[in-house]
Amino acid sequence: MKRIVEAYIGEYASGKSENAINRALELKQAGFEVTLVDLDTVEPFYTLRPLKAWLEDRGITVVGWGPKDSFGLGEAGGLVKPAARWVLRREGAVILDIGYGVYGAKTLNLLEGADRDPDLQVLAVINTARPMTATKEDIVEYVSNLGRVDGLVSNSHLGSETTVDFIVEGHRVIMEAAAELGIPVVCVAVEDSLRDEALQADFSGVSVRFINRYMPGAMW
């Protein structure tokens, strides 16, 4: 089975964790052994931690602290779980949820072998409802400052107020930005509740990844 290694990076609230969780569950269903890595180095309280046990019940290996495993260091940030350093040596699919948008892909430096892993794909999650990535120019400037980016995840949404028209318009802008950046849009993420309408929509041939929202279940 082909090895899959994907790192999700992007702005606060762009949808990194949501896309990483959904991708992990999708690959698990497809028969992969899946390791999901929580790599938020700054504020480890506001991550997918509360969902760790739930994900493990579904057969996903989660590398990251659970709510009771670690203690807070307050302003000093958080300790990266030592096992995270070696995750690229694991079999199966490795999905990395990289917190803290401004540092972009730099956090990957913490992982052994990140600079030479042949399968690693660094994916920037883009939501055009975020004013800093709302236009083609903004996205190009933003992605250009992230360091290595191999592809974009088209993830325009307004939370519970999302419409398919909004996703389609956001996707159009993201496609233009991707063309200028010379990188592909690997998929367009659409909340599953909009499935029927989204199947009729034109996403310029980009595959649609239907996702569920799990993070609202994380009350910190």
Place this chain on the structure above:
Amino acid sequence: MEKPITGTMKAFMTGNEIVAWAALAAQADIMFGYPITPQNEIMHYWTRLAPKYKREFLQTEDEISAGFTVCGAVQAGRKAFTATAGPGNVLMQEPFGMAEAMRLPIVAVIQQRGGPSSGTVVYSQQEVTLTTYGGNGEGHRIVYSTSTHQEIFDYVIKAFNTAWKYRFPTFVMGDGYQAKMREPLEIYDPEERGLAIEPARPLVGLPGSIGVDREPAHLCNIYSLEEELYEVVLELDRAYQEIAPQVVEYEEKMCDDAEIIVLSHGVVSRAADDAVKTLREKGINAGYFRHITLRPFPAQQLRDAIKKSGARKILVAESSYGQLMRLVRQEIYGETVEICGLLKPGVGIVDHDIFDKVKELL
């Protein structure tokens, strides 16, 4: 100057990021700040946005300095603000006291965090006492408490207007959850909506000769005579009481026939709103009263709600051990309604917590 927002835009953001955009929309000139969780992204986004729109930022050596630099900038006629939390809010009480004494139109965003401690970074609503009455003064401040992301945008803009219109230090209080949560809202240019932006103006170095063309701009922060201080504080209070009716804000729902009124502020009001609706569906006459301004306190409005409803009980729901409840007690002294609490310092409150407590009380 290029406008940061034109028209109305649907956006999906964290609360902290919204503060930065709202300050831009309110035409703030400069932020002074010192990093502290959970407000850091206010600074992060402001520093990313400020150069683009010709605004400025200075990271000072600590919170005391951040507060004082805001005091200095507003005297020079610059629309200045800061943001802090927890122990940063403690340190800023000295400059906030100066702002009270000199009636400086400073704006501070407080993203409350837990205590007592210097290092606890998690959610809480334990900075009510500190933000309303902290410092060695009488609490001549204006404090808004927001409950949705839309309100964070609206009230940060409003805070700048209030500060510059009335010249009292003005605070917008959120919390660790509101800072980090993400939800949709509309961001807009206030002037395009017919919302006038109160201009900043210098408070010192004014044109004209003192004693000939104008009175001196006497902004004093040091009093050496007890009688003088007495007069100053009484004058401050008179001015504060005069503007209070124009500033006070609250939200009241279903209180006309309420047996019990649920009181809350900030993010807990979301749970209170849901709980009261569910209680009504179950045939229980519950009412909802929320303090949007914690200073000035909507005391008469709350007394009126108690009177017209004939409520026997009040339930104060808050993520602190009675800070809002203490304010309520002092402000409605003399009312015979029983005041009960759902007091959970550091812990979030959801609708069924309130629902269960109301059932227990009735």
